[in-house]
Amino acid sequence: MINMIEDIFSKNPEFCKDSYTIYICGVGGQGIIKTSTIIGNGAINEEKNVVMSEVHGMSQRGGIVSTELKIGNYKSSLIEEFSSDMIIGFEPIEVVRNLNKANKDTKIIINTQPIIPSNISSQKNSYPDINEVIAILRENYNYVYPIDGSQLAKESGNILTLNMVLLGAATADETFPISKDNIIIAMQNNLKANFYDINAEAIEKGYEKVKSLQ
Amino acid sequence: MPLEDLLINKPKKKLFLLGNEAAVRGAIEAGVSIAATYPGTPSSEIGDVLHYLAKDANIYFEFSVNEKVAMEVAATAAVSGLRSFTFMKHVGLNVASDSFMTTAYNGVNGGMVILTADDPSMFSSQNEQDNRHYGRLAKIPILEPSNPQEIKDMMVYGFELSEKFKTPVIIRTSTRISHMRGIVELNEIKASNNINENIHWKKGFFKKNPKQWVPVPGNAAEMHKNLALKFENIKKINTKLNKIYSAPKATKNKNSKFKLGIVSSGSSFNYAYDTINKYDLGIDILKLGFTYPFPEKEVLNFIKDLDGVFIVEEVDPIVEKEILSIIGKNQLKISVFGKLNNVFPMIYEFNPDILLNSFKKFYKIAKKENEKVNGGKNNINDIYDEFSKEEININEYNQNTKLENTQLNNLIESLPNRHPTLCPGCPHRTSYFAVKKSIEELEISEDNVIFASDIGCYTLGISPPYQTADYLLSMGSSIGNGGGFSKATNQTVMSFIGDSTFFHSGISPLINCIHNKNKFVLTILDNRTTAMTGGQSNPGLNVDGMGDPAPEISIEKIAISLGIKFVKTINPLNLKKTIETYKEAIKYDGISVIIAKSPCILIKGLKKRKPMEIDYNKCNKCLECLKFLACPAISMKNDEIIIDSLSCKGCTTCRQMCKEKAIKIKR
Numbered sequence: 088m089i090n091m092i093e094d095i096f097s098k099n100p101e102f103c104k105d106s107y108t109i110y111i112c113g114v115g116g117q118g119i120i121k122t123s124t125i126i127g128n129g130a131i132n133e134e135k136n137v138v139m140s141e142v143h144g145m146s147q148r149g150g151i152v153s154t155e156l157k158i159g160n161y162k163s164s165l166i167e168e169f170s171s172d173m174i175i176g177f178e179p180i181e182v183v184r185n186l187n188k189a190n191k192d193t194k195i196i197i198n199t200q201p202i203i204p205s206n207i208s209s210q211k212n213s214y215p216d217i218n219e220v221i222a223i224l225r226e227n228y229n230y231v232y233p234i235d236g237s238q239l240a241k242e243s244g245n246i247l248t249l250n251m252v253l254l255g256a257a258t259a260d261e262t263f264p265i266s267k268d269n270i271i272i273a274m275q276n277n278l279k280a281n282f283y284d285i286n287a288e289a290i291e292k293g294y295e296k297v298k299s300l301q
Numbered sequence: 302m303p304l305e306d307l308l309i310n311k312p313k314k315k316l317f318l319l320g321n322e323a324a325v326r327g328a329i330e331a332g333v334s335i336a337a338t339y340p341g342t343p344s345s346e347i348g349d350v351l352h353y354l355a356k357d358a359n360i361y362f363e364f365s366v367n368e369k370v371a372m373e374v375a376a377t378a379a380v381s382g383l384r385s386f387t388f389m390k391h392v393g394l395n396v397a398s399d400s401f402m403t404t405a406y407n408g409v410n411g412g413m414v415i416l417t418a419d420d421p422s423m424f425s426s427q428n429e430q431d432n433r434h435y436g437r438l439a440k441i442p443i444l445e446p447s448n449p450q451e452i453k454d455m456m457v458y459g460f461e462l463s464e465k466f467k468t469p470v471i472i473r474t475s476t477r478i479s480h481m482r483g484i485v486e487l488n489e490i491k492a493s494n495n496i497n498e499n500i501h502w503k504k505g506f507f508k509k510n511p512k513q514w515v516p517v518p519g520n521a522a523e524m525h526k527n528l529a530l531k532f533e534n535i536k537k538i539n540t541k542l543n544k545i546y547s548a549p550k551a552t553k554n555k556n557s558k559f560k561l562g563i564v565s566s567g568s569s570f571n572y573a574y575d576t577i578n579k580y581d582l583g584i585d586i587l588k589l590g591f592t593y594p595f596p597e598k599e600v601l602n603f604i605k606d607l608d609g610v611f612i613v614e615e616v617d618p619i620v621e622k623e624i625l626s627i628i629g630k631n632q633l634k635i636s637v638f639g640k641l642n643n644v645f646p647m648i649y650e651f652n653p654d655i656l657l658n659s660f661k662k663f664y665k666i667a668k669k670e671n672e673k674v675n676g677g678k679n680n681i682n683d684i685y686d687e688f689s690k691e692e693i694n695i696n697e698y699n700q701n702t703k704l705e706n707t708q709l710n711n712l713i714e715s716l717p718n719r720h721p722t723l724c725p726g727c728p729h730r731t732s733y734f735a736v737k738k739s740i741e742e743l744e745i746s747e748d749n750v751i752f753a754s755d756i757g758c759y760t761l762g763i764s765p766p767y768q769t770a771d772y773l774l775s776m777g778s779s780i781g782n783g784g785g786f787s788k789a790t791n792q793t794v795m796s797f798i799g800d801s802t803f804f805h806s807g808i809s810p811l812i813n814c815i816h817n818k819n820k821f822v823l824t825i826l827d828n829r830t831t832a833m834t835g836g837q838s839n840p841g842l843n844v845d846g847m848g849d850p851a852p853e854i855s856i857e858k859i860a861i862s863l864g865i866k867f868v869k870t871i872n873p874l875n876l877k878k879t880i881e882t883y884k885e886a887i888k889y890d891g892i893s894v895i896i897a898k899s900p901c902i903l904i905k906g907l908k909k910r911k912p913m914e915i916d917y918n919k920c921n922k923c924l925e926c927l928k929f930l931a932c933p934a935i936s937m938k939n940d941e942i943i944i945d946s947l948s949c950k951g952c953t954t955c956r957q958m959c960k961e962k963a964i965k966i967k968r
Contacts, residue, residue, distance in 0.1 A: 099581035102578045137317070138482070140480065141480045162448065168702055205931060207936065215716065223708060
């Protein structure tokens with residue numbers, strides 16, 4: 088007997104147990120791959136299975152960079168549409184461009200500092216107003232965490248710690264599957280020792296910021 | 302993770318590795334002595350890691366001038382009894398194919414693994430050819446890993462297989478496997494021996510035997526016979542690489558009265574596995590890891606009692622056709638659901654959503670068939686027929702689903718795009734600006750100038766405002782195309798090629814063009830690196846693939862020695878001189894060669910130059926710098942031109958082109 092289509096395609100809770108998917112997007116040079124690798128290493132520290140996909144062909148030339156992390160029983164490293172548990176957006180409009188990965192309960196961590204495309208003057212479309220973008224996101228999604236990551240990075244002592252600010256922000260959400268401590272251990276194993284203090288500071292700043300928004 | 306971790310000899314240790322890093326670890330565990338490549342994405346990082354680690358791993362590594370030479374270096378190492386590894390992007394194997402084909406005839410002594418990285422959906426390539434065809438063309442076995450762990454393990458297995466059957470072995474990956482990161486459990490590193498104090502890699506010995514190694518026609522006939530015999534033996538091999546992932550008994554075929562199965566390989570397997578398990582569809586999957594020679598017996602065993610089988614593969618329907626042939630040979634009645642009857646898309650890479658949609662479509666049709674009045678009569682052929690009736694809608698492939706919310710959709714559609722561009726300070730920008738300016742000053746219409754482009758960062762000249770890429774085929778094609786256009790038309794022809802691409806496959810066509818009296822302007826954009834793939838060395842530099850000093854080959858001397866009378870090396874960042882040189886070159890009757898020599902700004906350790914700034918007292922807002930340079934450092938803010946001093950690399954092109962002299966060095 089063939090069941091209803093809806094019945095057939097209901098999710099298997101056993102397979103989906105402990106599943107957590109994170110979509111990370113932004114622009115080349117923002118430290119996205121490094122951040123994603125640290126999350127992956129953090130997952131390994133907690134003995135979780137993790138797979139990750141990277142798209143970075145033209146990253147050094149102002150192109151888009153994105154990664155997809157899947158923690159759980161998965162073999163494929165691509166996240167299904169509308170099913171990211173979290174999006175970490177390093178650049179505001181890149182988050183908007185990838186909203187087909189989000190649903191209303193997706194945790195959206197979004198850096199509010201734009202990177203304007205270089206050929207903007209020859210384009211028909213202009214860069215949208217950030218406040219409006221955030222307002223629209225808030226209207227449609229339940230968990231939007233706008234963060235001036237670039238400012239917090241500067242306060243931590245180096246603009247290049249933007250990625251650690253956003254990583255710290257991610258750990259502040261209670262659904263995030265890896266503890267802040269394990270993220271910090273993974274960070275230590277993946278970044279240069281002489282930047283440890285400011286990176287740890289940046290993680291803390293991002294963490295505190297999201298806590299204050301909750 | 303520091304890359305040195307790839308060298309640690311700690312079996313069972315787990316690392317989080319990129320597929321390409323896992324390939325290097327596999328080579329190290331297998332005791333590879335010689336490795337060679339020409340960089341190409343998605344396989345580039347293998348070379349980058351070897352460049353860094355080769356000496357510590359007792360491997361000789363080179364960036365060969367092109368993939369064909371890399372293939373030849375690996376082949377000779379293997380016939381000398383060493384384990385050798387060559388790797389390239391899919392189209393790289395086209396370049397290497399002539400020697401590649403004969404390596405199957407000649408065979409090997411030491412193991413030889415050829416890794417080819419396909420690029421479904423063309424993230425960084427000019428096509429999405431399926432290199433599994435190459436194994437069939439050459440009679441070379443193919444292994445297909447699905448994740449970094451399997452890449453590493455199949456590297457080691459590939460060398461054993463290669464030595465056992467004296468044949469090269471192909472490992473076929475795709476972007477999603479090479480650029481996937483996953484947990485890799487390490488195995489032991491085979492101890493290297495025989496290492497001389499002065500040379501860090503093991504040396505082999507070549508034993509002469511022209512009957513085996515020299516395929517003159519008489520020998521080749523015998524060699525082809527031996528290859529066919531060898532191939533029959535490989536077919537008999539028992540392998541653990543093909544494995545059935547059984548659905549739990551409780552769910553088996555729970556959703557259908559038909560017995561169904563899936564045959565899959567590579568990255569497609571991951572999507573199939575996740576879809577079947579996430580939705581508990583109760584379908585067994587046969588995962589093929591050893592895909593050529595095609596494992597007929599195992600596949601037959603898997604499918605023979607099924608009513609229907611899904612074939613999930615990227616990109617061409619190769620396994621599908623193999624299975625149709627097995628079904629035909631054995632006169633089975635099994636419906637095959639694949640690309641040929643529109644169940645899965647015919648082009649582009651797959652993803653979990655595509656698979657989910659295909660399975661939903663299947664069950665919808667199955668349900669409809671089941672509800673027909675004479676329900677007892679229906680069989681799987683009806684579903685097959687329904688699928689086959691549907692028209693293939695290729696335009697729908699690979700499109701993101703639109704959001705249901707209009708407000709969000711409108712916002713997405715109103716976004717500016719973000720295409721990759723030439724970096725701030727890139728010397729190619731200045732060259733292109735000068736070319737356009739010289740054409741304008743000579744009063745030649747743009748329609749009358751053909752720009753033959755090539756493969757590298759400078760292909761980004763395709764975009765406005767430069768629009769200096771009108772035709773492109775492959776690595777080195779700009780020169781042959783330039784020659785061809787100059788014979789086929791009366792238009793002005795200008796070819797652009799990079800330094801690394803010129804060495805790769807620009808020299809022979811240039812000889813051709815001289816001998817055949819072509820007339821065109823050839824620019825060799827010599828930015829002192831192989832920039833597009835991440836900055837690897839090439840023969841024009843004084844350093845080799847392992848970072849050792851090496852003879853630097855002069856492009857200028859090559860051009861002069863070929864008898865070209867117009868050869869000028871310029872610094873393109875000197876704008877006035879560059880424009881003048883181009884005007885001369887365009888007017889020249891014959892081949893004129895301009896070597897635009899200026900280093901890529903991404904090269905580490907370059908001297909920093911001061912950024913530019915606008916002198917607002919002089920700026921008349923003509924916006925020419927913004928419009929004609931499209932430099933990422935120049936933008937408009939509150940109705941004023943601004944130069945971002947963090948991204949400006951001080952190339953001074955804007956300063957030189959500004960008619961109002963309104964751009965100055967920032968103090």
